[in-house]
Structure formats: structure tokens, C-alpha cells
Amino acid sequence: MKRPTSITVLGTIGVLWGGFVLLIGVPFWIAFAIDPLGLMERIAAWGNSTLPHGVREALQIPVMRFAALASGLVDLAISGVLLIGAWKLLALQEQGRRLMLGFALAFLFWKGMNFLLDRAVYEPVRQQYNIVQKERDRLAIPIDFVYAVAVLYFLTRPAIRDAMHDSRPANSVLSH
Numbered sequence: 001m002k003r004p005t006s007i008t009v010l011g012t013i014g015v016l017w018g019g020f021v022l023l024i025g026v027p028f029w030i031a032f033a034i035d036p037l038g039l040m041e042r043i044a045a046w047g048n049s050t051l052p053h054g055v056r057e058a059l060q061i062p063v064m065r066f067a068a069l070a071s072g073l074v075d076l077a078i079s080g081v082l083l084i085g086a087w088k089l090l091a092l093q094e095q096g097r098r099l100m101l102g103f104a105l106a107f108l109f110w111k112g113m114n115f116l117l118d119r120a121v122y123e124p125v126r127q128q129y130n131i132v133q134k135e136r137d138r139l140a141i142p143i144d145f146v147y148a149v150a151v152l153y154f155l156t157r158p159a160i161r162d163a164m165h166d167s168r169p170a171n172s173v174l175s176h
Contacts, residue, residue, distance in 0.1 A: 004163055006154040007089055013147060014086025014100065021079040029072045036065055058125060067121075071114070078106050089155075094164040097155050104151040111145070 031039045037051075037059050044051040058064050082103045088096025154160060 003090070003092060004160060006157075007092070007160065007163065010100065010147075010151055010154060011086045011090035011096075014082050014089065014103075014151075017144075017147070018079045018081075018083030018086060022076065022083060025072070025076050025079065029069070029076060032072065033069055036068070054126070064125065074110060078103060078110060081106065092164055097160070097164050100151050101155055104148040104155075107144070107148045 028039075037056065040055060040059060041051050081099055085096050085099025085103050089100050090096070
């Protein structure tokens with residue numbers, strides 16, 4: 001059977017996106033875990049600016065460093081699921097479709113949690129340390145949300161489910 005176009009598009013984007021995030025994110029996460037202040041100062045210097053005093057103080061708070069590391073690790077795990085799921089999706093494996101659906105649900109849940117945490121936890125810390133955050137366009141819909149919703153929509157269509165084949169061995173206990 002010919003691979004449906006939606007699977008090709010979603011799978012290709014998923015492999016590229018997941019691979020890129022892991023390629024950049026893992027070294028960044030390791031560098032942040034080793035020396036968060038040094039990394040942030042280097043990033044500020046690359047942008048021809050200085051690290052705001054409030055950010056410097058916030059990085060001294062163990063709970064803030066832990067939250068940043070934990071958040072980064074969750075982002076990397078979700079990207080890992082995306083990469084593996086997209087790869088298997090391109091091979092028309094049912095497991096790939098399920099991983100991609102899991103990715104989309106986890107991504108949307110995690111971004112929703114980040115939104116709530118930003119308002120409830122991080123905003124008071126930013127105010128306490130006078131950290132100015134750039135105002136975002138409230139009407140903009142990030143492309144990653146569009147992708148996650150597209151995954152949920154297209155990969156639940158009956159024709160797409162029918163195009164998948166089971167990647168479990170035929171004699172598997174779970175297949176009976």
C-alpha cells in the first residue's frame with residue numbers, strides 16, 4: 001500500500017523537529033546542568049548583552065535551577081517520543097501512530113502546564129527580581145501547537161488507522 005501523504009508529511013516533520021531538538025537540546029541541557037550561570041552568561045554575551053541581575057539571582061535559587069532542569073528533561077523526553085514515533089510512523093507501524101498520538105497529547109498537556117506554571121510560579125519570581133519578559137502577541141498560535149493538533153486529527157482518521165500494520169511479532173502474547 002502506498003503511504004498516505006499525511007503520514008509522509010507528519011512523519012518527516014516529526015523526524016526533523018525531534019532530531020533537531022535533541023541535537024541542540026541534549027548538549028544545552030548538559031551544559032546547563034554543569035554550569036547554569038556560566039552558560040546563560042555566554043548566551044547573553046553572544047547576543048551582545050549582559051545577563052540581567054534578576055536572572056543571575058534566580059539561577060542561584062536551587063528550586064529554580066531544579067525546575068529548569070526538570071522542565072528541560074521533560075521537553076527532551078517528549079522530543080524523543082516524537083523522533084521515535086515519527087520514524088516508526090514513516091515505516092507505517094501502528095506503534096509509530098500510537099507514539100505520535102502520545103507525543104501530541106503529552107506535548108499539549110506539558111505546554112498547558114507550562115502556561116499555568118508561568119502564571120502561578122514564574123511570574124511572581126520575575127516580579128520579585130524585576131526580570132522583564134518580552135510581551136508576546138496574544139493572538140499568535142505557535143506552529144508547534146498546529147503540528148500537535150494536526151497529528152491528533154490526521155492520525156485518528158480511519159483511513160490512516162487502516163494503513164498501519166502491526167509491528168509486533170505474530171506469536172506475541174499481546175497479539176492474542
